[in-house]
Structure formats: C-alpha cells, structure tokens
Amino acid sequence: xxxxxxxxxxxxxxxxxxxxxxxxxxxxxxxxxxxxxxxxxxxxxxxxxxxxxxxxxxxxxxxxxxxxxxxxxxxxxxxxxxxxxxxxxxxxxxxxxxxxxxxxxxxxxxxxxxxxxxxxxxxxxxxxxxxxxxxxxxxxxxxxxxxxxxxxxxxxxxxxxxxxxxxxxxxxxxxxxxxxxxxxxxx
Numbered sequence: 001x002x003x004x005x006x007x008x009x010x011x012x013x014x015x016x017x018x019x020x021x022x023x024x025x026x027x028x029x030x031x032x033x034x035x036x037x038x039x040x041x042x043x044x045x046x047x048x049x050x051x052x053x054x055x056x057x058x059x060x061x062x063x064x065x066x067x068x069x070x071x072x073x074x075x076x077x078x079x080x081x082x083x084x085x086x087x088x089x090x091x092x093x094x095x096x097x098x099x100x101x102x103x104x105x106x107x108x109x110x111x112x113x114x115x116x117x118x119x120x121x122x123x124x125x126x127x128x129x130x131x132x133x134x135x136x137x138x139x140x141x142x143x144x145x146x147x148x149x150x151x152x153x154x155x156x157x158x159x160x161x162x163x164x165x166x167x168x169x170x171x172x173x174x175x176x177x178x179x180x181x182x183x184x185x186x187x
Contacts, residue, residue: 020122023165027051027156028120032088032110035096040086040110047160050083050185052178054153054169055123058145059091059099059109060133063171067151068105074175075106081182082158088112090128090147098133098143113146124150155181 021028027046034040045051054071056064071078071085078085085107091099096109112118115125128145153174155164164181166174 021120021154021162021165023162025162027154027160027162028117030117030120032112032117033093035093035100035109035111037093037097040108045084045086046156047158050081050158050163050182051156052078052083052085052153052182053088053121053156054086054151054174054178055088055112055118055121055149056151056171057148058089058129058131059095059143060102060131063151064089065103067169067171067174068099069103070172070175071107072103072105074179077179078175078182081179081186083182086110088117089149090115090118090125090145091143092146095133095143095145098141102134112149115147115149118147118149121152121154123152153178155185157185 030042032040056067058064068087087107088110090113091111092113093111096111100109110117118125125147128147131143133141133143151169151171153166153169154162155178157163163185
C-alpha cells in the first residue's frame with residue numbers, strides 16, 4: 001500500500017511527457033494577468049507574429065534579472081524581426097510591475113502565480129518563495145511568488161505552432177540565442 005501511495009505521489013508531481021509542448025505542436029492557448037493588471041490573451045498575438053515566451057523563476061534574482069535585461073537590450077533587434085517578447089513567472093502583478101519599472105523592460109511580464117500557464121507548456125514548477133526588491137520610493141520590499149517555474153524558452157511561429165523549445169536556457173545569452181532562431185525562421 002505504501003509503495004502504491006509513493007508511486008501515486010511521484011506521478012502526481014512529475015510532469016507527464018504528453019503534457020510537454022514539443023516543436024510542431026500547436027501553441028497552448030492561455031490567459032494571464034499582465035504587469036499592467038490587464039488580462040493578456042495569447043489568441044491576441046499567437047498566429048499574428050512570432051512570439052517568444054520565456055519562463056523564469058523569479059523577479060529581482062540574479063539570473064532572471066540578467067535574462068530580462070538581455071531581452072531589453074536586444075528588444076529592438078527582435079521587434080524589427082516581427083517578434084513579440086513575453087516573460088512569465090509565478091510573481092504577482094505588483095512584483096512584475098516593480099521589476100519592469102526598475103529595469104525599464106519594454107515587454108509584457110505575465111503573472112502565473114498558480115503555474116497554470118507553465119503547466120500548459122509542460123514547464124516544471126515548484127513551490128514559490130520570496131525575493132527582495134526596491135520599490136519606487138527606495139524602500140526594500142519582499143516579493144512573494146506563487147510558484148517558481150523552470151527557466152525554459154519557447155518560440156511560436158506565425159503559424160501558431162511551437163518552432164523552438166529550449167529547456168536548458170543560459171539566462172544571460174537567451175535573447176541572443178533566440179535572435180538566431182528567429183533569423184532562421186524568417187528565411
């Protein structure tokens with residue numbers, strides 16, 4: 001009985017292979033709150049342009065900040081290629097709003113506090129945590145995350161299908177690697 005319970009628990013905590021989005025699959029449809037508090041609907045952009053969705057663990061952490069700032073620095077190059085960049089983590093709308101303002105990020109950040117968007121893509125999630133941030137008044141505040149997603153990046157082609165999956169992302173180099181992927185897609 002104990003073995004059956006442990007196996008059931010293991011299976012419940014392990015993402016199934018069927019749930020993991022692969023190259024060639026239709027992009028999952030989803031909705032989530034953006035850093036502006038408004039509902040973002042994937043249907044509004046998927047199939048209309050190339051969409052880069054990058055999942056990351058938490059705002060205001062080392063690797064995540066490097067990744068977001070690299071996308072900020074390469075933003076014009078990507079948008080000139082017809083790309084929409086979207087960052088997704090388990091942070092709250094408020095946390096995203098602070099992170100976006102502090103680092104002057106020109107793209108949408110989605111609050112996936114329950115991990116439902118990550119799960120649709122097959123991205124592993126763990127229990128959330130906290131990080132520290134400086135608010136607009138210079139005060140230290142604690143930011144809570146509902147979940148922490150693994151660092152994965154997806155490129156969705158104009159056809160609405162997954163064109164690229166990277167589940168071994170190097171945070172600081174992600175935007176450059178994705179720029180090369182998009183370049184090949186646009187040929």
